[in-house]
Amino acid sequence: MARKRCCVSSFQSLSYIIFIFSIFSGILFLSWCHFSGQCYYTYQLLSPEKKPISNNNQPIINLLSYPFAWNHLTFSSELPPPRLLKIALFVKKWPQRSHAGGLERHALTLHLALARRGHELHIFTTSPSSLDSSLPKYELANLYFHISKPTPGGYLDQALVWEQFQAQNSTGRPFNVVHTESVGLRYTRSRYISNLAVSWHGIAYETIHSDIIQELLRSPQEPQAKALTERAMKVVDEVKFFPNYAHHVATSHHAGDILKRVYMIPEKRVHIILNGVDQHVFKPDISKAKEFKQRHNIPDSSKSLVIGLASRLVKDKGHPLMFEALKQIISENSTFQENIMVLVAGDGPWAARYRDLGPNIMVLGPLEQAELACFYNAIDIFLNPTLRAQGLDHTSLEAMLSGKPVMATRLASIVGSVIVNKEMGYTFSPTVTLLKKAIYEVCDDGREVLEKKGQVALQRGLKLFTATKMVAAYERLFLCLSDRNDGNHLCQYQPPSN
Numbered sequence: 001m002a003r004k005r006c007c008v009s010s011f012q013s014l015s016y017i018i019f020i021f022s023i024f025s026g027i028l029f030l031s032w033c034h035f036s037g038q039c040y041y042t043y044q045l046l047s048p049e050k051k052p053i054s055n056n057n058q059p060i061i062n063l064l065s066y067p068f069a070w071n072h073l074t075f076s077s078e079l080p081p082p083r084l085l086k087i088a089l090f091v092k093k094w095p096q097r098s099h100a101g102g103l104e105r106h107a108l109t110l111h112l113a114l115a116r117r118g119h120e121l122h123i124f125t126t127s128p129s130s131l132d133s134s135l136p137k138y139e140l141a142n143l144y145f146h147i148s149k150p151t152p153g154g155y156l157d158q159a160l161v162w163e164q165f166q167a168q169n170s171t172g173r174p175f176n177v178v179h180t181e182s183v184g185l186r187y188t189r190s191r192y193i194s195n196l197a198v199s200w201h202g203i204a205y206e207t208i209h210s211d212i213i214q215e216l217l218r219s220p221q222e223p224q225a226k227a228l229t230e231r232a233m234k235v236v237d238e239v240k241f242f243p244n245y246a247h248h249v250a251t252s253h254h255a256g257d258i259l260k261r262v263y264m265i266p267e268k269r270v271h272i273i274l275n276g277v278d279q280h281v282f283k284p285d286i287s288k289a290k291e292f293k294q295r296h297n298i299p300d301s302s303k304s305l306v307i308g309l310a311s312r313l314v315k316d317k318g319h320p321l322m323f324e325a326l327k328q329i330i331s332e333n334s335t336f337q338e339n340i341m342v343l344v345a346g347d348g349p350w351a352a353r354y355r356d357l358g359p360n361i362m363v364l365g366p367l368e369q370a371e372l373a374c375f376y377n378a379i380d381i382f383l384n385p386t387l388r389a390q391g392l393d394h395t396s397l398e399a400m401l402s403g404k405p406v407m408a409t410r411l412a413s414i415v416g417s418v419i420v421n422k423e424m425g426y427t428f429s430p431t432v433t434l435l436k437k438a439i440y441e442v443c444d445d446g447r448e449v450l451e452k453k454g455q456v457a458l459q460r461g462l463k464l465f466t467a468t469k470m471v472a473a474y475e476r477l478f479l480c481l482s483d484r485n486d487g488n489h490l491c492q493y494q495p496p497s498n
């Protein structure tokens with residue numbers, strides 16, 4: 001009897017201990033998950049059918065694994081940033097003039113805007129070449145340039161910029177985040193930095209499509225380009241060294257997909273932020289269209305359609321193809337001469353050839369940004385025959401924000417991010433026959449249809465391609481990357497109620 005009681009009581013005390021222990025570990029776990037910010041996943045595990053819910057009944061988004069373009073999200077750009085950051089930027093060349101290439105324009109638009117929002121910007125770049133003047137002056141006390149002499153190949157001298165960077169990083173206020181435009185900072189150094197993002201404006205895999213097109217368009221007299229055979233090895237190279245960058249920004253949906261799928265970079269390290277252009281400069285303005293036509297002696301006939309082209313007039317931008325298509329149309333169709341006006345902005349080897357085509361092809365030369373904004377207003381459709389598949393072309397975005405439909409080559413970045421359906425424009429495969437067909441289609445559609453498509457293009461532009469949207473998305477990414485140990489709340493996004 002006594003023995004039995006003894007056993008009962010030790011059984012009772014054992015369960016008592018287990019009971020106390022489980023309560024204690026429960027409290028321990030909950031406080032751990034609370035303070036480490038892991039509760040989300042815990043709550044999700046406990047009730048898998050329920051997603052984390054924000055104040056307004058919309059599921060909270062974890063930004064680092066958001067699979068779509070951040071431009072779709074709304075970050076309040078009217079409010080000051082929740083924290084001011086010290087940001088390092090590595091860019092091979094800082095643009096001096098407005099018609100800089102895509103990468104440089106992206107660097108300029110984004111980082112000037114971030115400095116204007118109050119962030120401290122340190123720009124590591126090469127000294128201007130002797131032909132150009134000095135770097136432009138900006139009235140921003142929080143914008144610092146760290147200049148170094150370029151290598152013979154024109155790149156940033158990695159040892160030098162790394163020294164400059166380290167000096168700035170060890171002043172007691174280290175950088176919160178590091179941004180490199182393409183391989184400005186090479187992987188040999190980037191791999192030491194965890195709070196880093198690289199923006200890609202063209203990766204070798206995308207370029208393969210351009211190489212194929214160029215090879216198909218090559219005339220028998222031209223020698224075969226080596227690019228095509230070398231490019232595949234370049235892709236393999238990139239697949240190997242890209243993982244040395246902590247976070248990747250793709251400027252198009254297509255590049256995002258390639259980075260994840262072909263380059264095998266974990267999804268949480270690939271973020272899509274589409275390029276944006278200044279919507280205060282590029283916007284619909286009827287009076288600007290009239291003035292522009294007067295300034296350039298363009299007949300303001302209500303019956304003829306105006307097709308606009310704007311780029312450097314070189315092979316890469318599709319001008320041999322465009323030239324041939326126009327030449328054939330002009331020779332086979334007499335009504336085209338009366339009904340169509342083609343305005344060509346830019347300079348390059350093809351300028352003289354276009355001039356010889358006839359009076360309704362006008363070559364305007366290169367235009368400064370303000371004049372380019374008027375140009376978009378003066379045309380009925382923007383035609384972008386580019387063969388370069390890299391990055392996201394700025395000119396198409398500018399035309400859309402000016403309320404114009406766009407016709408462009410069927411490249412993955414364009415059909416995936418810009419002209420996603422027929423409502424906002426036209427796409428064509430890069431052969432003379434198909435380009436001609438697309439131009440005839442535009443003529444047959446006429447102005448009314450083009451205006452409708454222009455409105456759809458404008459709405460899409462305002463939703464996705466404004467500089468404000470791009471800057472807000474990058475600011476949030478940088479805040480998130482610099483805040484990883486602080487409960488990660490800036491990496492979470494609460495959709496606004498509507």
Ligand SMILES: *[C@@H]1O[C@H](CO)[C@@H](O)[C@H](O)[C@H]1NC(C)=O
Pocket residue numbers: 169170174175192193
């Ligand atoms: C920058 O400085 C911080 C603080 O001293 C340090 O933790 C970090 O490793 C430095 N970054 C690099 C890339 O050296």
Ligand SMILES: *[C@@H]1O[C@H](CO)[C@@H](O)[C@H](O)[C@H]1NC(C)=O
Pocket residue numbers: 332333334335336339340440443444
């Ligand atoms: C000539 O061009 C007009 C558009 O300007 C088009 O409607 C017409 O079908 C074309 N004619 C031929 C023979 O291609």
